Amino acid sequence: MLKLFRFLKPYRWAVAAVMVLILLQSLSELYLPTLMADIINDGVVKGNIPYIWKIGGFMLAVTIVGTIVSITASYVSSRIASGFGRDVRSKTFRHVENFSLQEFDKIGTASLITRTTNDITQVQTVLMMMMRLMVAAPMMCIGGLIMAISKDAHLSLVFVGAIPILALTIFLIASKGIPYFKVMQKKIDKINLVLREGLTGIRVIRSFNRFEHETKRFKEANHDLTQTAIKVNQIMAFMMPMMMLILNFSSIAIIWFGGIRVSEGNMQVGDLMAFLQYAMQIMFSLLMVSMMFVMVPRASASAVRINEVLNTEPVIVGKKGEGNVQGEEQNARGLVEFDNVSFRYPGAETPAIEGISFQASPGEVTAIIGGTGSGKSTLISLIPRFYDIELGAVRIDGSDVRDLSIDELRSKIGLVPQKALLFTGSVSDNIRYGKTDATEDEISQAAITAQANDFITGMPEGYASPISQGGSNLSGGQKQRLSIARALVRKPLIYLFDDSFSALDFKTDAKLRAALRSETTEATVIIVAQRVSTVMDADRILVLDEGRIVGNGNHRELMESCSVYREIVSSQLSEEEIA
Known part of the structure; x- marks a missing residue:
């Protein structure tokens, strides 16, 4: 004491x-x-x-x-x-x-x-x-x-x-x-x-x-x-x-x-x-x-x-200052690289992911799909350094994320987590959480892109409508769309969508992805999804199985070369839709 x-x-x-x-x-x-x-x-x-x-x-x-x-x-x-x-x-x-x-x-x-x-x-x-x-x-x-x-x-x-x-x-x-x-x-x-x-x-x-x-x-x-x-x-x-x-x-x-x-x-x-x-x-x-x-x-x-x-020292401690990329700041575009990355949770006997290597480039949509427990969300969590890798390197614009300060690293990222979490306050407050000085126009534009504007304006007080603890007065799809709007208003270099469309109907899902295309033309977009319909139009699709990449390519290439991807597709789509 x-x-x-x-x-x-x-x-x-x-x-x-x-x-x-x-x-x-x-x-x-x-x-x-x-x-x-x-x-x-x-x-x-x-x-x-x-x-x-x-x-x-x-x-x-x-x-x-x-x-x-x-x-x-x-x-x-x-x-x-x-x-x-x-x-x-x-x-x-x-x-x-x-x-x-x-x-x-x-x-x-x-x-x-x-x-x-x-x-x-x-x-x-x-x-x-x-x-x-x-x-x-x-x-x-x-x-x-x-x-x-x-x-x-x-x-x-x-x-x-x-x-x-x-x-x-x-x-x-x-x-x-x-x-x-x-x-x-x-x-x-x-x-x-x-x-x-x-x-x-x-x-x-x-x-x-x-x-x-x-x-x-x-x-x-x-x-x-x-x-x-x-x-x-x-x-x-x-x-x-x-x-x-x-x-x-x-x-x-x-x-x-x-x-x-x-x-x-x-x-x-x-x-x-x-x-x-x-x-x-x-x-x-x-x-x-x-x-x-x-x-x-x-x-x-x-x-x-x-x-x-x-006295508990965080395992992940960011460097002070601006990291090692001050001279390259003007060339920062959001290029994400995984170089032979392996990671295991503390106390686990086997790695959650192993030997992961790929690039996600600006202006492209990279999708990650795989069965339950294949390591999709784990892979996403390594980019903002929620956990530190065991082997290999995760780089953004050529700099290892461990060489960047935590503030600098996460300022480049707009994350929409798997579980949509909202805070008590108004709708506007929750969207502005992604950017504290966002204007009303920026908030409404983000909501429009996230397909949230219609239900927000239909609420009694519009953007000033209160959100209950945990967003309990909203549906799952509404919470997901507000979470997406929160990331969009940030206008980051990298967007990470961790199974963020699961509660949306197919029509809203399609409209949202089309709106995202035009809104994120210069950003790197990484989408984790369970639905094939969500990832089919991606520029690059990574297929994970038991923590390893077993497929890398677009939809057509994977249908020809990856049996795991074909199994996922056939389990979700009819033969007519596949054709």
Whole structure:
């Protein structure tokens, strides 16, 4: 957890101010029992009413000052903790944005959400407590001991027996509970995962009538977390009764032996009352320490998980600056080359693609087709460096993509992913996501090319119509067309369509491809598709089978030379259509 405290650097003066305020508060609380002893010894016993009023008024003033200081310390510490939480969340989010897909696969989206929310909140809460208690508790304990000894050193021997018993009790209970806090955070991950899947997949769940199954999954995850929480709370529940028991026995001992000291004339009544209050302050300072023992282990487990994210270095790190192609920028056209490329997913035994070599030239449409699992989407994901290749090279305009900065590389690319993902906001906002400074004319032109203008203008508010989370208020075809418009408005050098026409009817598909031809005459277009009708008119068709290219040519050439392509065609088209 100490590693995370580096984010407190901007608040170091505010933290110092809190320490000073807590110190003043502790001093005021330590001074009050002494004043009360003076009132009893010199006021009540002697019947000196003016003295009682004088010292009583002074006690009231000290109490008011202590209260004001305490409120100020609480306010400042809350501001520091909130700012700290905000900074760590921002840092974590920015760091996660740089992750490649490999890091997302390793840690998991549900766990990343938990770490960015629940875990940081745990650390934030403990930080606020620590700023209040890490000065107050030692100050009250040590100061209370000094003041108690000053009142009667012999009676202070009570603490010799009470404090070690209290410390041992705290240690034993905390050591039993600490391991459960680490387990709890993992179980929160699990319940977050089940909940996220249940909410995002609600349509599938209902369509297959699996509501009872998902309810059971959630109940199991929830029950598992609840049982762990009950177990740790049962352990920690012993702490307060045990501490109060020790505290009360200590009070009895102080009153018993203190009464003997008073009756023998070795101690005044006021000093005994003050001693008893100092004993309470010492015990309650140890109680505050025990509260830290409850909170710190869970926060430490959370801090380890946060640091694990912050210390995870992305496998794919782009170079700084403009890469090695500044001199060739004026000749950049978007030529994509695969040179004997092989790639395997982390932990996989066999490569997903192997020995891939081809060129996709500007002004041409290159299509990729193949069976399920043949490596089509994997191949596409290597161009924007979502993953890094194992062997070979992927080049754009002669430069290896690994030699380009990530920003420079991806600014050349307009990607339409296999799953059309939209964001909450308006239709216009989602199209403008591809180009933040796009004009209204550019947005509408992109929508027209993507065959989306008709359904957009038919919506109640047109381009200002709201999009629900994930685009749930649109059909699959409408979402795909908006995703295509988002890429078109970018006007990149390279267009990557990853099975982006699958939800379109044949008529819309044909119209869209015809419009794309005229819109992308100078760009490199790579289309991944399952439909033969989508790829038939491409300038070049690559046929993939088990991660290898088994066919390369246009439709006619492949019908003559590639048996895999012929099988795909014959499975989708009638003999008349093939002819």
